[in-house]
Amino acid sequence: MLSARDIRSVMTWERAIEALRDGHLGARPRTEDLLLQSGPFSVFSRGVVLPGYGAGVKVCSIYPPNAHRENPLPTEDAIFIVIDEDKKSISCILDGPEVTRWKTAADSALASAILSANDSKTLLVIGAGPIALALAQAHIHVRPSIERIMLWNRTPQKLGNVAQSLQQPGRTIEVVTDVNDAVSQADIISAATGSVSPIIKGRFLKRGAHVDLVGGYRPDMREADDDVIEQSDVFVDFRDTAVEAGDIMQAIANGSLARGDIKSDLFEMVQTAPQRSRKATVFKNAGGAHLDLLIALAAAKESGAGV
Numbered sequence: 001m002l003s004a005r006d007i008r009s010v011m012t013w014e015r016a017i018e019a020l021r022d023g024h025l026g027a028r029p030r031t032e033d034l035l036l037q038s039g040p041f042s043v044f045s046r047g048v049v050l051p052g053y054g055a056g057v058k059v060c061s062i063y064p065p066n067a068h069r070e071n072p073l074p075t076e077d078a079i080f081i082v083i084d085e086d087k088k089s090i091s092c093i094l095d096g097p098e099v100t101r102w103k104t105a106a107d108s109a110l111a112s113a114i115l116s117a118n119d120s121k122t123l124l125v126i127g128a129g130p131i132a133l134a135l136a137q138a139h140i141h142v143r144p145s146i147e148r149i150m151l152w153n154r155t156p157q158k159l160g161n162v163a164q165s166l167q168q169p170g171r172t173i174e175v176v177t178d179v180n181d182a183v184s185q186a187d188i189i190s191a192a193t194g195s196v197s198p199i200i201k202g203r204f205l206k207r208g209a210h211v212d213l214v215g216g217y218r219p220d221m222r223e224a225d226d227d228v229i230e231q232s233d234v235f236v237d238f239r240d241t242a243v244e245a246g247d248i249m250q251a252i253a254n255g256s257l258a259r260g261d262i263k264s265d266l267f268e269m270v271q272t273a274p275q276r277s278r279k280a281t282v283f284k285n286a287g288g289a290h291l292d293l294l295i296a297l298a299a300a301k302e303s304g305a306g307v
Contacts, residue, residue, distance in 0.1 A: 001079075002305055004098035010302035011295075013141040016106035017113070019298035020291060024110075024270040027051040029290035031241075040065055048289035054085035056293035058096060080296050092300040096292075099299070101134050103291040107237055107266070108190060108212045109138035111283040114269050115235060115276070116143060116188050116210035124150045124186035126179065126200070126223070127193045127215065128158040133165055135190045135214065140166075143188065148172045150182045180204045191215055191223040196246075202227025205280055213247050214285045221246035224282065226256035232280040237266045242286040 027050070034045040042062040049055045058080050066073040078096025083089065120143045125136045132151075140146050149166055151159045156175050163173045176182045183189060183204040191200060192214040200211060202225055211232065216223045229251040236242030243249060243259060251257035264274050299305075 002092065002094040002299060002303060004095040006303055006305075007095060007098045007102070007299045011102055011299055013106065013109065013138050015298055015302065016102045016295055017110050017138070017142065019294045020103070020106050020110050020266075021270055023050070023053065023290065023294040024267045026053075028238075028267060029288065029293075031289050046289040048293055050290045050293055052085065053293060053297060054091075055083040055088075056289060056296060057081045057083070058289055058292055060096065080292050082293065082296050082300060092296065092305050094296050094299060099292050099295050100287075101130055102299075103295040104131055104192075104214060104285065104287060105134035105138035106295065107287065107291055108135055108214060108283065108285050109142045111235065111237065111266060111269065111285070112139055112188060112210060112212060113142040114273055115281040115283060117208060118143075119145050120187035120210070121145055122148045122150065122185055122187045124152065124176075124182045124189045125162075126152050126189065126191035128153040128155070128162060129192075131192045131214065132190075133162045135192055135212070136162070136166055139188055139190055139212075146171075146188070148174070150174050150176045150186065152176050152179045152182055188212065193223060194221060195223055196221050198222050198225035198228075200224040200228055202229075202231050205231065207280065208278055209280045211280060211282045212285060213245075213282065216246040217286065219244065219246050219249050222250055223247055226251055226254050228280070229256045229282060232282040233263050233274075233277060234261060234282045234284070235263050235265070235269065235274070236284045237286055238288050238290075239265045241288055242284045245284055245286045247282075248284050248286075 029050045031048045036043045044060040047057045060078040080094045082092040084091040188210045190212040
């Protein structure tokens with residue numbers, strides 16, 4: 001099994017983004033989910049078959065009460081299982097949260113490389129924790145022109161480690177308290193929260209900005225308001241799953257967006273780069289097990305672990 005440390009030792013943002021880029025040049029995946037619940041305890045599994053790459057299964061154990069123990073434990077644990085394309089046998093098992101961290105940020109960064117302005121200088125990251133840090137690092141990788149990073153979270157005290165990890169000569173890191181003001185200044189906005197009410201308001205959005213929505217995975221969650229959607233060209237990572245995420249589902253329900261208004265998904269964007277208008281762009285990062293599989297295969301290949 002490849003641990004989180006094993007994965008970090010072989011993966012780079014270049015390697016992760018290229019793995020996703022290459023994977024979106026081929027066939028689309030088939031996926032299936034399984035959810036079992038017993039009181040506060042849940043087991044979630046998502047399987048994927050990706051022609052040309054094999055198959056994979058993500059298995060998650062979710063138990064929120066762990067957070068309230070005298071000595072708190074993680075509320076989620078997960079593994080990702082790789083199934084070989086040729087032999088149809090299990091070839092590798094990897095730490096699930098670490099695979100998720102790489103695939104989530106690389107998904108957003110690949111879209112940013114296509115959609116955001118080449119000379120973007122100011123990045124706003126909304127949210128805290130390891131995914132927020134990974135998103136900042138991945139966006140910087142594809143847009144090295146970024147000179148200023150603003151960090152916002154409802155609890156700003158949680159941003160200390162993120163800010164410290166991003167420090168680098170020639171780069172300004174700011175923990176900000178006025179999210180509307182920060183939105184008005186940002187060339188790229190990346191949000192990874194569990195918010196059920198919009199944080200990013202369209203009336204403050206800079207023209208031509210790129211908005212990366214990573215949280216809001218449930219139908220009741222929302223990171224950007226309808227005004228953001230209405231004034232932007234909207235893109236998603238995978239049409240089949242993105243329409244189930246709150247920011248897209250609610251915008252469709254409210255009449256601010258129709259399914260046909262979605263310009264492209266990542267398969268279409270990688271194969272034929274969209275023409276940029278002067279409008280802002282929104283990218284909904286809804287994830288998917290095919291992304292986990294592509295990252296897992298890249299990590300396994302680099303480590304020589306069964307692939």
